[in-house]
Amino acid sequence: MNIAELKDSFFAQVPSHPPNDWEIEEHLEHIVELPAVSQELILSHVPAIWAVSHSLCYSYLSSARSALNCLSTDHITPWVGDFLDTYEKDGLRAAQHSMADVESNFLCRIRGEAGLDFNAAASRLTPYARSIIERKITLATGPRIYTDTECIYLPGKLTLCSSDAENFLLYKLIVTFQLGILLQGTYEFDPEADNPLIVELVNTYGAGPVPERIGLDLFFSLFPNSRLAEDIFTLQEAQRVSRFLAASFPGLWRDTAKIRSDLAASRVLQSQLPAHSKMMEGLVHRVITGGKGPPWNSMELPLHEQVLAEFNKPAGSAADSAAQTAVIYAMLKHVEETYIKVAPVYYIGRLRPAEARKGMRRRRATAKEEFIKILASVILKVDRKTADVVENENSSQGASPVLSGEEGTAMLLFSSKKQDNIHTARENMETPRFLTLEGPMAELPEPLRNLAEEIVADLGHIPNDYISAAQGMAGRAAPSLQAASSPAGESLAAPITYDEWDFRRNGFRKDWCRLLEKQVQPIKGTFVDSTLDKYKGLLRQLKKQFEMLRSSERFIKRQRDGDEIDLDALIESISDTRAGKSPSERLFIRLQRDERDIAVLFLVDMSSSTEGWINQAIKEALILMGEALQVLGDRFAIYGFSGMRRLRSDFYRVKDFAEPYSEEIKGRIAAIGPQEYTRMGPPLRHAIEMLKNVEAKVRLLVTLSDGKPEDYDDYKGEYAIEDTRHALIEAKASGIHPFCITIDKQAHDYIGHMYGEVNYIFVDEVRKLPLRLPEIYRVLTT
Amino acid sequence: MQPLKEYMITKEPFYLAQGDELAIAEAAYVHTIPLLLKGPTGCGKTRFMQHLAWKLQRPLVTVSCHDDLSTSDLVGRYLIKGGEALWVDGPLTMAVRHGAICYLDEIVEARKDTTVVIHPLADDRRELPIEKLGELLHAPPEFMLAISYNPGYQSVLKDLKQSTRQRFISLEFNYPKQELEADIVRHESGVDHATAEVLVRLAAMTRNLKDAGLPEGASTRLLIHAGKLMQSGMESRRACRAAISETLTDDHELLASINEMINSLF
Secondary structure (H helix, E strand, O other): OOHHHHHHHHHHHOOOOOOOHHHHHHHHHHHOOOOHHHHHHHHHOHHHHHHHOHHHHHHHHHHHHHHHHHOOHHHHHHHHHHHHHHHHHHOHHHHHHHHHOHHHHHHHHHHOOOOEEHHHHHHHHHHHHHHHOOOOOEEEEOOOOEEOOOEEEEOOEEOOOOOHHHHHHHHHHHHHHHHHHHHOOHHHOOOEOOOHHHHHHHHHHOOOOOOOEOOHHHHHHOOOOHHHHHHHHHHHHHHHHHHHHHHHOHHHHHHOHHHHHHHHHOOOOOOOOOHHHHHHHHHHHHHHHOOOOOOOOOOOHHHHHHHHHHHOOOOOOHHHHHHHHHHHHHHHOOOOOOOOOOOOOOOOOOOOHHHHHHHHHHHHHHHHHHHHHHHHHHHHHHHHHHHHHHHHHHHHOOOOOOOOHHHHHHHHHHHHHHHHHHHHHHHHOOOOOEEEOOOOEEEOOHHHHHHHHHHHHHHOOOOHHHHHHHHHHHHHHHHHHHHOOOOOOOEOOOOEEEEEEEOOOOEEEEEEEEEEEEEOOOOOOOHHHHHHHHOHHHHHHHHHHHHHHOOEEEEEEEEOOOOEEOHHHHHHHHHHHHOOOOOOOOOEEEEEEEOOOEEEEEEEEOOHHHOOHHHHHHHHHHHHHHHHHHHHOOEEEEEEEEEOOOOOEEEEEEEOOOOOOOHHHHHHHHOOOOOOOEOOHHHHHHHHHHHHOOOOOEEEEEEEEOOOOEOOOOOOHHHHHHHHHHHHHHHHHOOOEEEEEEEOOOOOHHHHHHHOHHHEEEEOOHHHHHHHHHHHHHHHOO | OOOOHHHOOOOOOOOOOOOOHHHHHHHHHHOOOOEEEEOOOOOOHHHHHHHHHHHHOOOEEEEEOOOOOOHHHHHEEEEEEOOEEEEEEOHHHHHHHHOOEEEEEOHHHOOHHHHHHHHHHHOOOOEEEEOOOOEEEEOOOOOEEEEEEOOOOOOOOOOOOHHHHOOOEEEEOOOOOHHHHHHHHHHHHOOOHHHHHHHHHHHHHHHHHHHHOOOOOOOHHHHHHHHHHHHOOOOHHHHHHHHHHHHHOOOHHHHHHHHHHHHHHO
């Protein structure tokens, strides 16, 4: 193909957002000389890449030719998948970098020559790390090995050892060591200015005025040669942590002995090191293997032994290490040459106190934010309950149902009680489970309890401003929530990301969609009553039908054992005996029960296209369904979904599994209303996650929607259908039975493909939906 | 002849108290109030009952509840023998007649309608009507009822009804504190103190994995199993793998993680 044909072909691949002529020409030139087969092969991957990033697509065109030189045609697809993954994880630059050297970045890996990838080890390492430390720690890749107290940064790939098993051990050693630093509290060393050691250092070396608390980096700067001090302290701490690990994790220490001695042996020793650097190198060896390190001549030996004696003294805390640092520093300060920093021990890296401080602050900030948010919602819930009472009292007296001053006192009471609770909790070393208010009791939700524990562990207590901030938040939210009648309620938690299936690349787009769970606010109106009235006759019939489903009990006769004697069988057996025949031994009746153990989640399309009759019918159907399920006793949840673009999928909670089917829930069903678009994938995946956590013999996911899934961006047509189809396949893989009810004027061909032939039903007359839904459910679950 | 002799516990079962649970249980016995034990699996609920029965010198009748357990299984039924119908007492009736301790293990597993039979026994009436015999049994003061359940299975279906639970005095059991647990492991399995401590540390680590998909960590019982394997000469890592990690989960990745913990510790 020449450049013009290539261009046409390219434009045919990317119908939406086509690039400029001249822009694309430049990039297509790279492949113009290739044979047509290769060109087609290259162009066939364009749609998948174009949708992810235009720049990436250009880079792809530029490097595809050189890639084809070393890749067979079979390898192109996995290669594209590989750099797309890189792009999604580390960005454009990394993906371009990976593309540039196909040989070492892709081929070596699939040949298994390139060491152990972090991703391959992460699934084993993460739970391992979390089992050692009680707080939530993440593992991530980074250019340097260190920890900022909430995350441990590790190399993306380990190639130091020859086998995967050894590389994994090295990963494990790094992780355990960094955890050791956290467990041993290296970063918690921040003495006050009047600490004797600090005072002594200031006096000896004459550092300027010091602030109240001395962080690690400040501590180093108290020494004239802060780099030397840093190295001594780091090694001193490394020694302390190593001792701790060797005692606590003897297996690990034994397993990694070879790796550690290899690491020590591979350290390059420059011959012209100044004396103090050489001493440090000696200490490095001491830390890694317990060996002596570089050869010592008779001049150096006494000093070395002196340093080593101090170094080997047992240390119980970072403060001890700091004191030892000062002593060793004093021994070495007379060396006049410039100090050359020694290379850090591989699995320890350098200490990064500034990062650790940031990490700690971040952790505190998130904990605080979370805590305030959850506490606020608890306060709100409690307040609403009291407010309801107040409202009822007021309305019975004929007064207007507004929030009275009583709410204020309730909150005040709440606060003081809460404080008490926390105090006693601290004394008893346990966290409060209950908040007591005037009347209603609210159990502290589990996450709040955990957070409170975490904060207390971190700061020693729960600061007052956390609680007052939560009250402030609840106070602000309360009136606005009371007034809100639209279903677009408050968001319940942080957004969750979900992958999306891209059929063109036969793989997932990682973390492509963001989903927000929201609460539907109930509306009071006549809808519920009029629906119940409208279907009064049907409802009675439904209830009867569902009652019969409840749990079938039947007596089975002629059993070997059972609760009752089967008289018929007994008489027969006696007459048999009299007649000289051998009697039957099956003389009992047993009660056989088939209990229903079903959990169902109704997922309702709240897209704008449902406006009008469809929305009305869905709501009526849900009300009837709710009544019927109430009789049946099956657990059920109702959620709605809509949204716009991949970054805002809204997931509306109407009823979760734990909530009882109350007037409030009916009000929320009434509040279901058309919103925006229909992006099916993320809500389906979220519903699957929820159902996975429900314990039931049969887990059912019923979706109610109209027509095709479609979003404002390129989520439409085949792409949307394939993503929906894939999400439903994921549901089945998790042991959930999906069932889709489509309300449309006519059935389309794609429906069978999208839902899978047996998993859908098509309702063409909207008005029939309220009658059909319970019927469908009954048939599905018997 | 002393009835229910085979249900008597003659040798003192090893039990280290975690708190004041023995005092509470004995007080409950004196006041004829039934006991509710809750706690995760393998933390010593059953052992506590054995110890209590030994201390009170009463026979202990244990029923492991399952979802097919019917009222007749507890109360008793007629059997046919040689053309004659014979009444046979169920374990509950037997315990009531002879003033034993009846312990219904994992009560939530039983069907709700079965659970209701114990209601008249569990309040101050302390009587057991046997419909089929037309008899009303009055429990002697020596009789004690105890039930246990594991609140860890947070399923709506497997929750104890308020009407049932509000008849009991409740004792919460948890995994013992580290030193105590190490003592228990050492005593029960025979391993030395250091090994017992490492086993306890391993258990603590697995109990941290709640968020990673392990709802319940290694119980004290599993540690004892591992210790016993080691005592019979099995290599420690292998013993822990067989007794702990493989028992805890089938999930491939979690299994690998737990094995890494074991490798680090032993």
